[in-house]
Amino acid sequence: MRRRPDTELILLARKGSTEAAEVLFDRYWTYAWRAAYAVTTDSALADDAAQEAIEKAFGALDRFDETRPFGPWLKRIAVNRAIDHLRRASRQAGLGEETATLHAWSVGEAADDDLRQWAVADAVAALASSRRTVIVLHYWLDLPVEEIAGILGLPVGTVASRLSRALAELRTALEEEHVV
């Protein structure tokens, strides 16, 4: 069962196979959760968003177009849920009271390259939420600018300019730390 392609698992899960659904879950859960975490930078929010996404996706298998790949579809659901949670959390915390936690990850035994990655992750975490989100969606979750615009409800030009400004800000920050 574990070696079966997604299409087969989806068809079997539609027929009610719990085993197929579990394999599909194991294949994509971490992927969905990391997408949600990348957007929210908060484990609790990522838990909620990714769990909702996986529940929605599995509950909607009948409507899923199996000619399309399952992973990106689930990722989009997770990203959307994550953004919803992030907005709600921002409203509750009050605008401007962001507490990005990417920088709080502990650095383990890392080679130089790893340390550079942590430094970049720190710099990304330090960005303002609006800029961090477009960077994460584009560079970590591989979403094209047009799709990011659709998800965030922004004009494509706005997303492009946010990306450009975020990159400039990152470059400045990382140059100061001699990472680039």
Next chain:
Amino acid sequence: MSSELERLLRDARKTLPEPDAASTDRARERALVAVRRRRPRLRLAVLAGAALVVALGLGVGLGSLIAQSGSAARGPIGFGFLPEPGWFALQSAVPANSDQPAVAVAASVPFAPDDDNRGLADPSGLPYSTLLRLPPDGIVIVASALVRGEEQRYGAPYPEHELPLRVRDSVPFIQYGTQVRPEQPLGQYQLRSAINGYDVDLTFYFGTPRPSSALLAEAQGQLDRLVVRSSRPRRSAASSEASAPSAGAIDRTLLCATAPRGGVYEIEARAHRGIREGPSRWKQLPFAVVGSGGTAGRANSPALFDNSLAWISAGRATATTTVDTEFMAVPVSALGTLAVKAGCRTTKTPVPLTPTGLEGGATSPFGDELDCSSPRRVLVRVRAVLGAPTSLRKRGTLLKTTIPVKEARLAVRTQNGKPLVYAEVFESGKARLFTAPGCVPD
């Protein structure tokens, strides 16, 4: 420099943590519950398919059919294959509309019992078991047709073609070739065409990755017998709205497209009760709205309601009276008192105005908001008693009125009759909102 930074950025994703075990266990449980929850629907679909076969066996005309293998489709519904000698055809039981495709399948080999028994129960029309056993000289053609609707604006338009279509216009499309039978890949080709008001998707499956010219010719012979009748023109809510002013009442039932959000089709329902700012003045009218799709626009602007399928309010507004809350709050004078989406189609399908089967009740002044999974089309009914005769006028994407409403009710159901949302508002200021049990607060 920039590319180096971009490379570093992409590499930095490796630092993302992984979910903990507790979260994973919880998610697994939710996923499996979600799959189990949809089992009854599956059984219903299979039962419906079985009932259809029985009905056909008894000679009951259902307006469509699962054609007997090796015979032509009887009572065509406008879309299907007339099988060549030695071919076999299946046809879906419902005619196409702009949401639900009609599907037809032709095969040069007998359908596997699993596919034959189930007919086209699978909405994709994929005869999965037949494809798994397709011999090297076997051919399966899957065709699906959607009435060209407003969805087409979201993708590149299909090229206009006339029948008969040509196999040689198709292009390799390997997704199923690698996924359906990875050990023995199928040859798979896709052809998209706009024909007689339909967007038609054709997928050719060959038992071998490189079909011979003889196989292609055989496929062409069957493709020549594809029937696509003209789709009938549809009446839109906008075109049918040139009706005479009603005597102080509006009652509309519409079939509306929903929009995907994160890949899942859903509707959003919001409602709040009224807030008075004096004995005869309202700060905020009682209000209920059902929409679908993302919201975009300046805060407190009517554009925020462009995604609405319908909204209702009640009471007499002043120039400053608003509906909806927070950044969505908009003056009634700018928004109108009641509206339905202009792009929806009028329908005579009965939609009861009742909260039966739904959960909810009186709303707060600050509003309740829920998201509900939905099919790609929903039935929306709005009934209102107004202070004066009126007709709805087209304003942008909506049909609106500005006449004060005494009371109004709004119901949303699936085309199968499953209730999704019910809301009602009264000029006393009360508002009630009920939603399906699976809806989640936003």
